[in-house]
Amino acid sequence: MCGIVGYIGREGQEDARDVLVGGLENLEYRGYDSAGLALSNGDLTVVKREGEVTELVSALEENNPGAAPVGIGHTRWSTHGEPSDANAHPHTDCSDDVAVVHNGIIENYEQLKAELRADGHQFESETDTEVVPHLIEAALKRGADRESAFRSAVDRLEGSYAIAAVFEDADDVFAARQDSPLVIGVDEGGYYLASDVPAFIDHTDQVLYLEDGEFARLTPETVGISDADGRPIEKSLATVEWDAEDAGKSGYDHYMLKEIHEQPRALRKCLRGRVDGIERTVDLDLELDDVGGVHLVACGTSYHAALYGAQTLRSQGIPAQTFVASEYTRSSLAGQSPLVIGVTQSGETADTLGALRTARAAGARTLAVTNTVGSTAARECDQALYVRAGPEIGVAATKTFASQQIALHAFALWLGEGMVDSDQIDALRTLPDHVQSVLDDSNARNVAREYVDASAFFFIGRGYNHPVALEGALKLKEISYEHAEGFAAGELKHGPLALMEDDAPVIAVVTGDDERARKTVSNVKEVQARGAPVIAVTDGRSDVEQYANHVLTVPETEPVLAAVLANIQLQLFAYWIAAELGRPIDKPRHLAKSVTVE
Structure with a gap:
């Protein structure tokens, strides 16, 4: 949905403005209606515009804020307030000393806004996000340092959020997440912050994933990650298994057409090492015993893949039901103890994560079927089955749907304990070629x-x-x-x-x-x-x-x-x-x- 980018460079490295604009352009596929930047270069400069990133670039050229070593940016998809310059992110406090970008929904913002107004704070937008910089401002006035003020503000929030903040005359970026993704990129020139890896894949494939309840402070030389109580957390770098070229158009007029034509390759990757044409077997790297029934939870295109998957499971004699994730509640379990499968391309779909958390709270085992290694669903579920489609930039899912179908079909065959005939194996192995023939003809x-x-x-x-x-x-x-x-x-x-x-x-x-x-x-x-x-x-x-x-x-x-x-x-x-x-x-x-x- 909304897109967050952040950058802090070491001395002599790239101008934050160029990095942030490039990151926002890479996140345009997520969908948005306005965009903005906050740059800290002694002063805090905020430029934001309704419309596409090109409108923001024009505004930056007019304002000419100059080079800056640190900054944050945002593409907004409206939830509170119509698309407008005023409602675009970043948002600032009364004195313009702190700027904040935010993905998610702050459920108690009206209560916080009333409290802040009573204390004399003035608001310029209709958004829920704007309460955050004012909460930080209030904490600073009480004598808190920047990090304590940021933590104090986040502690007051109810709902979902990925938040990043920068301050005037300061060379650090603060961030926190709860039910909304944030990832940190690491390279020799500095540190990147984003809601999704494509924002900085042009620069680095080395990443750190933030978990719910975690805070991060990025400086030119270090990244510090800690829990809600301030205790340091050690994380290992992960490597993203694709590069910027994979996310390009490769000469096609649209990403969607490119991704439709990438389906033979995507399906080969999905099947590789899983379907053995010699032994005539399907083998998945999963550990599951005594699966008496399956619930599949999903939204949109992934829900249609789940409907397909439920039929393949039932064909193998495995009871399976499909649920729209937003409608899945504890009563959906009705005394059952099924394996609950969350089908989600991004691994970050809020409704699907909510359904999986409901299942886990009820003691059910969970499996994520996702395209995104390191996603929230993959990390929170007991196990993950990756569809291996590669980066999908077009908003309308294409190759991920086909890969979900095949991953779920392979899962059904594997779970069916050997009920795989030679015709099924041969059909799976020739499927990519058949897809290519459809594309060609x-x-x-x-x-x-x-x-x-x-x-x-x-x-x-x-x-x-x-x-x-x-x-x-x-x-x-x-x-x-x-x-x-x-x-x-x-x-x-x-x-x-x-x-x-x-x-x-x-x-x-x-x-x-x-x-x-x-x-x-x-x-x-x-x-x-x-x-x-x-x-x-x-x-x-x-x-x-x-x-x-x-x-x-x-x-x-x-x-x-x-x-x-x-x-x-x-x-x-x-x-x-x-x-x-x-x-x-x-x-x-x-x-x-x-x-x-x-």
Whole structure:
């Protein structure tokens, strides 16, 4: 969601302004509506603007604050107050001696604001964040030093936060986190602070992860990390296993298109060392015994992957349920003791973390299925299964969804204690090549051009194709802003048929030739009889193409993996619809990559 950057350089190193602007540009994918910097160079200079980072850069050129060795920056995604210059971060105290940036939500800010106003503090914004610099100011006036004042302010906060602060005429950065990520980058030239690694991956791949309740003080020469009581904490450096080039566009017009085309490689990485074609086995580096049932908790695209994963688990005889993470409560356990799997691309999704913490508090075992090594979910869960998709910059998830699908499918096969036949193994091993063939041969762009002016889009599927239909609709609405809905195909006659129009195509995902496929073909006939155009995504085994206006083909494979291939076509269709409409595909309005507030 919001993005934090911070930098403090040793003498003779880079100007903080350049580092911070570069960091903010690297975090643009997270989604934001304003941006700002605070630079400490004897005086404290704050520059912030509604709009994109380019607006901030123009403002910096106009203000020309000069070189500074230390600073913090922020991209804001509005929660309290509309997008505006005043509501943009950083926020300062009455005397402009301290500047603060913040991700998360301070739940008791109204109470704190009333208390501070009663003491004479004046506020310039509608945000919850602005109480923090005023709390620091109040503590300084009581005689506290900078670190004590910062800690005192943080102690008053209720809610979620990642906070960083800088002071006038001081060469240090203070930071703290609770339920919102912060990571420190380390190199010979200085120290970096960010809400996500891409902010500073251009400079270093050596990182320290802050945990909930921890504080950090960065100086030109040292990083000090301590707990809430001030006791020092020793941490080991971790190495990020990708570099800045991995996060570039590589000549593609958008990150999303690049990441769609990276899926063969991502799936090979997901499967490498896990699927043995000689021994015909699936082996995961996990330790789990006596799994009687599974609950999967997730949000958005990851929820659709979880729906898919639950079906693969049930196919192996393992009871599995899927829950929207924000709806998961202790009563969801209902006396059960399942393995609770949190499916989260970033590993920082607030609702999913909340569900996992609920499960742990009830004594359940937990497993994170995530793309991000060192993320909160990976650290807090009993074990982690990494999907290995590599960095994903586009807000709309693509390669991480496919990698989640395959990681969960492999997990189901592994948990099924050897119930893996040769056909399944062969299909998994050839899947990346099949994905490549879809990418090479897809006519989704031409089909998209036919329907770019449609009034609405409806996606249907059964079985493994049902979650894919839901995801296809989500992907289209995310990046094109067009109305799209996904249904279980059998539900059409229970209401959605009333929406059928000759300018509202139905995208039917039909693979295989079993009873589900035949029933979906019947649903397609119902749609056709009502005058709606049909786009069939199919492997050709059901003859659905004779009832379709257009066809997007996928290779024949095992039913569980045909759904993965169908999803590639739906991603391309959504992309080309959005491209024809001229939408900002990588940064869709109102959305964020990592949703760290509930």
